[in-house]
Amino acid sequence: MLNSSVHANATIDCNSGPTNIRVAKSNSNGVRLEWDLPKTESCYGRTDIVVILYLKDGSTKVYTVSRNTTFLDIIGLDPDKGYTAAFSLGYGEQRMGNMQFSFQTAAKEDSVPTAAIIGGVLAAVAIIGLLIAIFIVLLRRGRLEPVRRRLSRFTVRYRNTVKGQSNQTYVPSTYDDLYIYGGMKFDDRQTWHMNRDDVVFESLLKSGRFANIYKASLHLSSKKRQTVVAKSLKEGFTEKDKELMMAKINFTGTQVGNHPNVLKFIGAVIDDEAIGPFIIFEYCENGPLKDYLESQRNNVTMQLQEKLFRFGLDICKGMEYLVSKKIVHRRLAARNILLTSMNEVKISGFGPQNFELDDNDGDSEKKERIPIKWMAPECLNSTAGATEKSDVWSYGVVLWEIFSLGESPYQNIRSRDLPARLKKGERPYKPELCDDTWYGVMQRTWSIAPEKRPTFAEIRVELDQLFVHSAGDDYYYYKR
Known part of the structure; x- marks a missing residue:
């Protein structure tokens, strides 16, 4: 149901803010606001869009979205009520302009008359009795599986229907990945669905x-076994937790594919009622890159420096591959890079949009915890608008971690002070083990304007020119 009772008659300073603000969708508890972006670049190109919603109790809610975003979903509103939102442009705590925009939520549908409710209850009781009888017959005859498959197909179609009707749940588009991948069903068993009896848990690596x-x-066969990593839910998990894990499993199984520098997905067990669904990855013996770097601080050699160069190139290759799969990482950091026994780079820690099960940063669906010192300026308030270019910024910070042997960036700056310092042009210093070429790459990734940052493909082409293979091994050597 679209709502036509909207108006906006103010303007934003610099003539650079969103225009033609409108209600695209509306129901009794939420709306989607859409707008057009300016055709010319001006002061708007250096800012985010800040929306302040004024509530009936006198309080406000503040939403900050990337300057390239053209919509905002607002839920949790009262039915058939008028609201006002103020649009302005901002960076950090600074604000420019104030466009007032009014809209109204849809009314609830009329309640069903009592007589109709009583009649419906009686009819429902009769139908339930009939369904139970049919269920028992199907169960005894082994006919339930085709029925389950038909219901699964219906469920997927329903969840992918455009939301916003009065009898459906209004779901913000930011969370679509949860409903797509968390509710995904398959008509047939997938090759990556594994039997529970083939997986034996040995030791807890991390909680x-x-x-x-x-x-x-x-257990691959009676004589062949493979050491792997199993990621399972914690004790006392909820149905929501299970749906989050299934979203991770289905996303990884259908979207990621294989690349030598991305953590290999081996499979998943989805039918264990006791511990819930769990996912199986390749085992990386040398653990997180950050831990490895810290362990080498007293062992700086030419060979180590060559390894650092190779880490930087291979991470870029892995990220270039994820871009080709239309996957945005959002939490790229040395702690989310794993190393095999041969110190091969494996990128991990990414997943469905805003629903990554990140053991370092917690459950993002309950409360998004943003790794501020790794994030691009446009993502400091929310990762919802993250793109390849914001991952490129994070890649520059990872390079800094590599050449500083695992130091934390911006050590003397508090996270809350970082946005203002970045705006003034402050960036991490050049590490001791880093030369001008690598630091030049870092500096280009830290351009305040995303469009001025290189792509991963462009970085990889540049880095490829710095390396040659050495006959007899797989290491890269830097051209002096």
């Missing part, structure tokens, strides 16, 4: 806020 990570053994 996070949301999941436990175990070293496990995968």
Whole structure:
């Protein structure tokens, strides 16, 4: 149901703010606001869009979206009520302009008369009795599986229907990945669906806020076993937790594919009622890149420096591949890069949009915890608008971690002070083990304007020119 009772008659300073603001969708508890972006670049190109919603109790809610975003979903509103939102442009705590925009939510549908409710209840009781009888017959005859498949197809179609009707749940587009991948069903068993009996948990490697990570053994045959990592839900998990894990499993199984510098997805077990669904990855013996870098601080050699160069190139290759799959990482950092026993780079820690089960940063669906010192300026308030170019900024910080051997960036700056310092042009200093070429790459990734940052493909082409293969091994050597 679209709502036509909207108006906007103010302007924003610099003639650079959103125009033609309108209600695209509306129901009884939420709306989607859309707008057009200016055709010319001006002061708007250096800012975010800040929306302040004025509530009936006198309080406000503040939403900050990337300057390239053209919509905002607002939920949790009262039915058939008028609201006012103020649009302005801002960077950090500074604001420019104030456009007032009014809209009204849709009314609730009329309640069903009592007599109709009583009649409906009686009819429902009769239908339920009939369905139970049919269920028992189907169960005994082994006919339930085709019925389940038909219901699964209907569920997927329903969840992918455009939201906003009065009898459906209004779901913000930011969270669509949860409903797409968390509710995804398959008509047939997938090759990556594994039998629970083939996986043996051996030891707990790490316990996070949301999941436990175990070293496990995968039985490939009666004589062949493979050491793997199993990521499972923590004790006391909820149905929502299970849906989050299924979103991660289905996303990884259908979207990621294989690349030598991306953590390999081996499979998943989805039918264990006791511990819930869990996902199986390749085992990386040398653990997180950050831990490895810290362990090498007293072992700086030419060979180590060559490894650092190779880490930087291979991470770029892995990220270029993820871009080709239309995957945005959002949390690229040395702690989310794993190393095999041969110190091969494996990128991990990414997943469905805004629903990554990140054991370092917690459950993002409950409260998004943003790794501020790794994030691009346009994503400091929310990662919802993250793009390849924001991942490129994070890649520059990872390079800094590599050449500083695992130091934390901006050590003397508090996270809350960082936006203002970045705006003034402050960037991480040149690490001791870094030369001008690599630091030049970092500096280009830290352009305040995303469009001025290189793509991963452009960075990879540049770095490829700095390396040659050495006969007899797989290491890259830097051209002096």
